[in-house]
Amino acid sequence: MKPRVAVWAACAILAAVFIAAALPKIAHPDAFALAIYRHHLAPPGLINALAIYLPWLELVAAIALLAPRLRAGAAWVILLMLVLFTAAVAYNVHRGLDITCGCFSVSSEGPRIGWRKVAENLGLIAIAVFVLLRSTALDATRVMSPAASSAP
Amino acid sequence: MRRSASGAAVVLLTGLLVGTAANLVAPRRIPWTQDWTQHLTSQAATSGLRIVELADVRNLVRDGATLIFDARPNAEYGAGHLPGALSLPVDDFDALYPQFAPLLGPSTPLLVYCSGEECDESLLLGRQLHAQGHTNILLFPGGYGAWTTAEGGAP
Incomplete structure (x- = not known):
């Protein structure tokens, strides 16, 4: 697979995952706030702000991944969110909290967090790192040889 | 960059x-x-549960007439709990409740708690018990955190 195709495929996967994650939270910010509360990690005063802004940040970052000029920046934002989410889930699995993730659904019913969710997130982190490294390399190539990047 | x-x-x-x-x-x-620290208290009032504070809980523990249920996961219960408390994690309610049901009458006083103001397992457990027909349910919002702070962490 050519590098550019691999980067596009990786971006498409991340974008699809983050759009699917953002939409239910945007539709039900009150339920998402409760899901954040149940993780028992965010300061109480910040729970609603996180419930308001995180889903939109996920959606904007997912769409920006598909724009070559914004791709590297979006990959940084997505990588940062994935690291924070994974750390939160891993900590709560470690301390035995039996809660839903609040990742793709804001319902309090459904699959509970576990090491499988942590492993899935680590896979997404690997994809985000790949996108970041390749995007940065492609940007550097364009800077080194602007003529090459403008060639058809 | x-x-x-x-x-x-x-x-x-x-x-x-x-x-x-x-x-x-x-x-x-x-x-x-939003004041999430009051989440438990406000929701309890609308769920038919009565709030009790630390001083009341001390008396209830001393009297021994109230069944005390720890709604936290079993591992947290194992690390320490209120004296005489039984483990009834809210997520295992359907599996564990039948073991306790013969001990409980509809008006038996039941106390539920979890880690503290920031958790809501006690509220969810109280609602489950209420749905089973129990009418005398007390919720201790301070939970195990408030108990250990006041009692010096004795399990």
Whole structure:
């Protein structure tokens, strides 16, 4: 697979995952706030702000991944969110909290967090790192040889 | 690197702007801030549960007439719990409740608690018990955190 195709495929996967994650939270910010509360990690005063802004940040970052000029920046934002989410889930699995993730659904019913969710997130982190490294390399190539990047 | 930073800034600012706009106009908008520390107390009142404070809990523990249920996961219960408390993790309610049911009459006083003000397992357990027909359910919002702070952590 050519590098550019691999980067596009990786971006498409991340974008699809983050759009699917953002939409239910945007539709039900009150339920998402409760899901954040149940993780028992965010300061109480910040729970609603996180419930308001995180889903939109996920959606904007997912769409920006598909724009070559914004791709590297979006990959940084997505990588940062994935690291924070994974750390939160891993900590709560470690301390035995039996809660839903609040990742793709804001319902309090459904699959509970576990090491499988942590492993899935680590896979997404690997994809985000790949996108970041390749995007940065492609940007550097364009800077080194602007003529090459403008060639058809 | 500069391009990455500017791209990230564009994403963050756009997310903030759109999020702000959405929460100003969306039909399901939520308050910008909310006192989540009172979540347990306000929800308990609407769920038919009575709130009790630390001094009441001390008396209930001493009297021994109230069945005390720890709603936290079993591992946390194992690390320490209120004297005489039984483990009934809210997520295992359906599996464990039948073991306790023969001991419990509809008006038997039941006390439920979890870690503290920041958790809601006690509220969920209280609602489950209420749904089973129990009418005398007490909820201790301070939970195990308040108990250990006051009692010096004796399990």
